[in-house]
Amino acid sequence: MKQKLREEILSLRRQIPPTLQKEYSQLIQKRLLELEAFTRSVNVMAYVAFRNEVETMPIIQHCLSEGKRVVVPVSVPKTRELLLSELKDPERELRPGTFGVPEPAPGYIRPFPAEDLDLILVPGVAFDERGFRLGYGAGYYDRFFERLTRRVPRIGLAFEIQIIDRVPTDPTDQPVDFIITEKRLIDCRRMGR
Ligand SMILES: Nc1ncnc2c1ncn2[C@@H]1O[C@H](COP(=O)(O)OP(=O)(O)O)[C@@H](O)[C@H]1O
Numbered sequence: 727m728k729q730k731l732r733e734e735i736l737s738l739r740r741q742i743p744p745t746l747q748k749e750y751s752q753l754i755q756k757r758l759l760e761l762e763a764f765t766r767s768v769n770v771m772a773y774v775a776f777r778n779e780v781e782t783m784p785i786i787q788h789c790l791s792e793g794k795r796v797v798v799p800v801s802v803p804k805t806r807e808l809l810l811s812e813l814k815d816p817e818r819e820l821r822p823g824t825f826g827v828p829e830p831a832p833g834y835i836r837p838f839p840a841e842d843l844d845l846i847l848v849p850g851v852a853f854d855e856r857g858f859r860l861g862y863g864a865g866y867y868d869r870f871f872e873r874l875t876r877r878v879p880r881i882g883l884a885f886e887i888q889i890i891d892r893v894p895t896d897p898t899d900q901p902v903d904f905i906i907t908e909k910r911l912i913d914c915r916r917m918g919r
């Protein structure tokens with residue numbers, strides 16, 4: 727059920743032409759910058775986009791130039807967990823890691839405590855308006871969210887074609903609080919989940 731859906735949505739996402747992908751990513755960034763949870767944040771966890779994900783490098787650069795601290799996930803395949811590492815200089819520090827996702831090279835891993843995060847930007851294959859999320863199928867973010875001891879706003883970034891009526895969920899699936907697309911901001915906490 728989940729796997730077929732993943733393939734469908736990923737295929738749709740691959741069909742977005744690069745120029746539109748960039749334009750949509752800029753609109754998404756603009757909406758994010760207007761969000762109070764973002765303007766108030768100091769320590770921002772951001773994924774580093776790969777393949778056709780909503781771009782985040784301009785957001786990361788914006789955060790660094792505003793003096794926010796940027797924290798990126800490093801996947802640990804053995805335990806399917808995410809480690810947190812502070813990123814200071816994306817151009818210098820990133821290289822392809824697990825699955826080809828850009829991650830800090832071993833010499834640039836700077837562990838960062840999850841308790842200090844103020845905001846989490848979440849990638850996904852699909853989301854629904856309740857905030858439920860379909861990932862790539864390894865449950866990394868579900869495990870990570872489960873471990874958090876503090877409420878930290880989680881913001882899914884997605885193109886409108888990734889928003890579907892209902893994501894099939896398992897008990898371990900952890901929702902996001904907001905979703906930003908090129909068309910709108912979805913406040914999932916209002917969606918009666
Ligand atoms: N907190 C967790 N503890 C243990 N296993 C988990 C946890 N969260 C997810 N999983 C497992 O990880 C696998 C992938 O999760 P799934 O939700 O299908 O992937 P994704 O979230 O990437 O779409 C499932 O077998 C799921 O049971």
Ligand SMILES: [Mg+2]
Nearest residue numbers: 861865868899
């Ligand atoms: Mg899941």
